[in-house]
Amino acid sequence: MAMSNVGIPCRQLYIDGEWREPVKKNRIPIINPSTEEIIGDIPAATSEDVDIAVEAARKALARDDWGSTTGAQRAKYLRAIAAKVLERKSELATLESLDSGKTSFESAADMDDVAACFEYYADLAEALDSKRKTPVNLHLDSFKTYVLREPLGVVGLITPWNYPLLMATWKVAPALAAGCAAILKPSELASITCLELGEICREVGLPPGALNILTGWGPVAAAPLSSHPHVDKISFTGSVPTGTKIMTAAAQLVKPVTLELGGKSPIVVFDDIDNLDIAVEWALFGCFSNAGQVCSATSRLIIQESIASEFLDRLLLWTKNIKISDPLEEDCKLGPIVSSGQYEKVLKFISNAKNEGATILYGGERPEHLKKGYYVQPTIITDVNTSMEIWKEEVFGPVLCVKTFKTEEEAIELANDTKYGLASAIMSKDVERCERFTKAFHSGIIWINCSQPTFHQLPWGGKKRSGFGRDLGEWGLEKYLNIKQVTEYTSADAWAFYKSPSN
Ligand SMILES: NC(=O)C1=CN([C@@H]2O[C@H](COP(=O)(O)OP(=O)(O)OC[C@H]3O[C@@H](n4cnc5c(N)ncnc54)[C@H](O)[C@@H]3O)[C@@H](O)[C@H]2O)C=CC1
Ligand code: BAL
Ligand code: NA
Secondary structure, three states: OOOOOOOOOOOOEEEOOEEEOOOOOOEEEEEEOOOOEEEEEEEOOOHHHHHHHHHHHHHHHHOHHHHOOOHHHHHHHHHHHHHHHHHOHHHHHHHHHHHHOOOHHHHHHHHHHHHHHHHHHHHHHHHHHHHOEEEEOOOOOOEEEEEEEEEOOEEEEEOOOOOHHHHHHHHHHHHHHHOOEEEEEOOOOOOHHHHHHHHHHHHOOOOOOOEEEOOOOHHHHHHHHHOOOOOOEEEEEOOHHHHHHHHHHHHOOOOOEEEEOOOOOEEEEOOOOOOHHHHHHHHHHHHHHHHHOOOOOOOEEEEEHHHHHHHHHHHHHHHHOOOEOOOOOOOOOEOOOOOHHHHHHHHHHHHHHHHOOOEEEEOOOOOOOOOOOOOOOOEEEEOOOOOOHHHHOOOOOOEEEEEEEOOHHHHHHHHOOOOEEOEEEEEOOOHHHHHHHHHHOOOOEEEEOOOOOOOOOOOEOOEEOOEEOOEOHHHHHHOOEEEEEEEEEOOOOOOOOOOOOOO
16 A cells, blocks of 8 residues: 555644634544544534634725735735645545545645646736726716625635645635635545645735635534624535535525535436547546545446447546546545545445446445455446436545437437536537537536536536536636626716705
């Protein structure tokens, strides 16, 4: 097994620019999914800590050192954070792998993306200064009007474990760029790197309270954010049931939410593709990267009947070639599932599929050479029908289900046959067909001749049960801004709607 000499830092909650022990002093063990061993612990916040953090955030907004900053000043903090992430890249990537089971390659790529995302929102923060006040010309002599873009206020950012620091960054970077004060609640299954973000913020001198980081159990440490009267918005990435709870709690206060939830995304492969292996690799990457724990994973392969048999043969060869190992081992391409709970859940999906009559073409079990750790073989399931659970529900593991089609109409019907609407992919060399599918797919993200490449300049989010609102790009910044109209009466004349008593 690959050994790591990176120590797990022991941290407290990051509140008001300092490390603070949680009021109830509880901690949660950190489990390395590759060894099943406890490798440290994280603080477990409760509603008492949430109250303290919200108060710190409110004070930060009221103080000049954060509340009156220009975008250019905030950009300096964001760039300093990006630089520190890169400085600590190798250590942070190892911590991410130890905590979540991500392969070292994927963790390192995440850290690059984290730094690039902070840099990107630094640019947008600077650009905000010239857009902060936009005059609107009504062509009236008696009125002067303009629109202000202001920070929305205190925002609660609740994030998952599949890309722990990256998903946090997708929310933290734009929230800080906008000038909000934020409370980040990462997943209890993988919080280490998010706590290190606290240390980085402390080191770069981010004003106290601008970002607070509370680790802990969702219902205890995150739910109070959704129902807190002084939290102005929730941005969430995670499961549909939790998203529903957050929206329900927030609705009581008419608090805006952004929800980035699950998916069961299709990848449609046509027989006109030039190169089978290239398409096979995208299908593989689309469902097995990050061990399939990707909200946008293209976990339904919809393949044209005429090439199905040849395609599946190649897919099988490529799948057998995937190195499954401790995520820190060189060339590892598939690490463990994040936790025992998620591991059991994935295996249950596979056994349910079998019981419902599907065929496990490959995988479906623990790899023989790995006796410990939450490892699942990359799994390909055929003989699937559209009423089966495996066709309908998000697995969040390396499990691909396959269906064939004959006509374009059938393909699009199968692709959209889902309650989710996050992403859709098409593989075809017919440009017009790709355009037709781009229009016909019911989702927020379309991939043409690829699956999963994600760029922080582009909007990220879905429709239907995959949620609403967008992370990333300029859309990811807008949602942390309050749009305020200002209307000034500039005439010296009376308004003269009422009859003046002095006449
Ligand atoms: N869209 C995505 O990227 C993700 C989807 N999922 C889906 O969710 C399934 C379950 O994974 P979980 O870790 O249990 O997801 P989850 O949705 O429960 O967890 C995500 C975040 O929500 C928090 N949370 C939990 N209960 C909460 C509550 N009542 N109020 C506010 N926040 C709460 C958690 O602490 C965590 O920070 C996965 O199998 C997968 O299908 C999970 C992670 C990411
Ligand atoms: N590609 C990362 C997006 C996600 O799984 O949330
Ligand atoms: Na962990």
